Amino acid sequence: MAQGVCKLLWLRRLLRDIEFGPQKSMDLYCDNKAAIAHNHVQHDRTKHVEVDRHFVKEMLDAGIISFPFISSEYRLADVLTKAVPTTVFLNSLDKLGMCDIFAPT
Template sequence: MFVGGNLVTWRSKKQKVVSRSSAEAEYRGMAHGVSELLWLRRLLRDLGFGPKKPMDLYCDNTAAIAIAHNPVQHDHTKHVEVDRNFINEKLDAEIVSFPFIRSEYQLADVLTKAVSTSIFLNSLDKLGMRDVFAPT
């Protein structure tokens, strides 16, 4: 989670259940991300900095974003019904939004999977991480 361009929290968690598709796995991750955003929103409000617009949760899976914005329950989304209702409630209240971001620009990927050298170095720079052992 970034606040004002600064990384304030990061979390990676192994899912407890096996997902039927990558969209389902991403959707479950989105639900956990929304919970984290709600916590951060309450914290900011307690500090006197309540957000005035929806908080962005960037997602690189268009199928998961489509499920979030589809108000109709389909048979293929029945297994994520609780997450769907939770996310729809927050979308309808305009607390969160899910802008699409290309995978190569997804900063969290550098911390969770193998990426190319250029994406790795670019992500480290965006995260403000520096090699303290690099020659000056």
């Protein structure tokens, strides 16, 4: 997320240089918004992400970036990484262009 925010900041500055600056916050689509930006509990094993978390949180509080909610039906990678309901699974497979090679023809 921190690298994505850095890229958005670079793009924002580039757009301002050519006098086409964004008028609102820039959207960063991610799946772990609660884990990084809004989680105030820090554990000893997560000290290496503390700097990145504060950077992302600072940009979020300043209104430079925003994390819009994305429904699971639009997150195609979920079918590859976690258990999803059958309807979401079948729709995601269709959107990814995957087919069941064992299905009767």
